[in-house]
């Protein structure tokens with residue numbers, strides 16, 4: 099049993115939640131993606147649908163932004179929720195264990211049909227790795243995704 103909190107969800111939600119790996123694994127089968135490679139062959143592991151999590155915590159249907167935060171490397175994205183609600187998922191499991199750090203674990207936010215880097219608000223850079231905190235907000239929140247080629251190259255160089 100792994101009782102450590104790996105994901106905190108708060109903001110404009112009725113039931114702010116601290117979730118463990120077991121909490122995620124025990125979510126209903128209808129919100130699980132057992133094998134994400136079926137959706138995107140470049141990715142492995144198991145995921146939960148963002149829509150399922152939002153329902154679980156009672157996210158306000160009127161709050162338009164989602165903040166996706168990694169305190170591990172201080173990387174943050176804040177993006178409009180509407181287009182993501184039914185698309186995005188959170189990869190949290192690989193071979194029955196917590197998704198390892200080298201795969202972006204413990205939780206990796208993923209938009210399968212993302213735009214390329216910096217092409218759009220919802221781009222590859224918004225696929226935040228090492229996620230530990232999700233916030234539903236009325237206003238756009240803190241976002242430190244790379245802004246230009248140089249910053250972007252630097253970031254990739256560090257990975």
Ligand SMILES: Nc1nc2c(c(=O)[nH]1)N[C@H]1C(S)=C(S)[C@@H](COP(=O)(O)O)O[C@H]1N2
Pocket residue numbers: 168171173215222223224225226227228229244253257
């Ligand atoms: N925590 C964290 N997440 C991150 C980044 C990062 O530096 N830190 N880089 C982003 C950027 S700019 C891109 S393009 C993708 C790259 O994902 P990949 O390593 O799976 O190719 O991760 C995104 N998620």
Ligand SMILES: [Mo]
Pocket residue numbers: 215216222223250
């Ligand atoms: Mo990126």
